[in-house]
Amino acid sequence: MDDAEVIERILDGDRDAFALLLKRHESLVSRLVAAHVPAEQAAEVAHEAFIRAFKGLHRYRPIKPFRNWLTTVTLRCCKDFWRRAYRNKEAPVCDLSEDGQRWLDTALAARSNEEFETLARRRELGEILEAVLAMLPPLDRMVLTLSYLEERPTRETAEMLGISVPNVKVRAFRAKRKLKIFLKRYGIQGEEHEA
Template sequence: MVARHGAAATRAAAWFGAGPDADDVVQEAFVKAWQALDRFRPEAPFRPWLIRIVANQTRNTVRGRKRRDALALRALELREGPDPALDALAAERQRTLLAAVRSLRAAERDVVVCRWLLGLSEAETATALGIPNGTAKSRASRALARLRAELTEMEVSHDRA
């Protein structure tokens, strides 16, 4: 279970805002998943169920902590390549995207994380977040519109500077 889903769970914890606590969140989520395995429906996909546990554990862990600033640092650690110019450009794009994602409301940010950063389907996203499919779809639509507007505004501001 850990070998197959550990990396996705760690990415999810980081994107949901666990920051430096991501490993602890994932470890606790796996313990909770193991303890609740008898309540898992065998016909349901396992990954969204686990991601939902990770999301809930992340919220529990970071409740009371300031906004998820550590998320950006965690995400930037994931990339390293041979061309410093390309790495700098990619890092700048990541910082811009992360700033735009962070500007979303939590509910919209969670949908963006599940759908596009973790690659879950619409149904898996709904399951992982414990919301109806229609809610996941509408939040995703609103979030993409806000991201487009935010990224356009950031680009215009950058061009003026």
Template structure:
């Protein structure tokens, strides 16, 4: 039986606003201390997992804040990320940094939550990133915030990763556990829907 979750006493009510919007990791890489916490947490030590929560809570909050506009939504997504990580910690393999595994858990939690929400919920910062891309595409001349809010949640989620985070197809596939072909097909459909909403002609490409 899993020990009680340590999250209630380790996840803060909310980090500072400037911190929540950061895309940068809190630190450049794993340390021997973190490796020890991971090993202890996998063995069922809630105190060790609490240290991992404290170490990564800022980055997780920042990731969640890119997908949800309301503070309560960000809090819920961050909390769910750590709850899921705690229950799935036995699946972590040390071949990759713990931070990468936790990022994947976080993105999947955000994706599941977005799929339960109506298309009216607007993600943060995504629209401005799409609109400011120096591609010359006519999509940069429309109200991207309004249009993206009307896309299905899965489409919005994918465009956040590709346009706002600037991830490559391969990076998105790795983080979500999707094939590259699946990412390419979904991205193409999402951009086509965005153009349709904007009343723009189909791309000749």
């Protein structure tokens, strides 16, 4: 039975058939969520994505594969996770581990591009990136993550987030500018290191 037939059964009242969709697409949702939210929150966000998919199943139109629709639902859950985190955030730099704080302190003290490039190779870069991205509004964060970190085409990013292509471009431009300002404020600058 393909996804469309399973969905038809669910909409006809066979709620247990949703377990088939869950089993079929669990790895997709898990991968997407793991790429966009902290590991300790991934299971909760994935669960939320499936709940939303179940509740919104009547809105699915089989023009595109169910997998695409589920991807959009999942990414919106990730965006909502960051929206909640952004609303409740404290200064993200304070949340850095001791190693991350040490790295930031060292990076701030670095005088040359060569010293900075050496430091940038360290594993704490991911933590610094998370701290900087956490300063952005949720939708801007998702736009940058999909467009630049995952290197998805602008049109695909727009479809996944349910916004227009020009909106993706504008948000990416503004978000990169905000990141540059943050990095410059902390002394991390130079043409090679622009966001």
